[in-house]
Amino acid sequence: MKEGMEIGQTATIEFEVTPDMFASFEGKVVHEAYSTVSMVYHMEWVSRKIILPYLEAHEEGMGGAVSIKHIAPTTSKTRVKVKATLIELKNNIVITKTEAWNEQGLIGHGEVKQVILSKEKITQMINDSKKVAEE
Known part of the structure; x- marks a missing residue:
């Protein structure tokens, strides 16, 4: 990992809620609102933006855990902003x-x-993991 990553660094993304972000299961929309699955995706993506400039050519980031609370609904065509702030850096975590x-x-x-x-x-x-699954 390249030098320079520091506590307090931030990244943001902004987007408009679209139908592909609605809560759905097995292809059926449950309600026309921004889904928790989409929120997790966007929170992982904005967090990844923090690490990208610091990855060496032979490195990659891998998700280790996600913990979120989805506290309010958001409907189609609504603007959403997601922000990540680096709060802890321990070796490669x-x-x-x-x-x-x-x-x-x-x-x-x-x-x-x-x-x-x-x-x-x-x-x-x-x-x-593939070998274990095949056994």
Whole structure:
């Protein structure tokens, strides 16, 4: 991992809620509102933006844990802003605090843990997992 990553660094993304972000199961929309699954995706993505400039060519980030609270609904065509703040950095473990807002206020918050590993290590872990699944 390259030098320079520091506690307090932030990243943000902004987007408009679209139908592909609605809460749905097995292809059926449950309600026309921003889903928790989409919120997790956006919180992971904004957290990843923090680590990207610091990855070496042989490294990649891998999700370690996500913990969120989805506290308010957001409907189609509503603007959402998601922010990640680096709150903990231990060796190859990066933890961010995440928050999501719409025009009315806070709609969700949580934490995302990422682990920086060599691409070789990740490939080995995946291959080991496949072998176990095949047995």
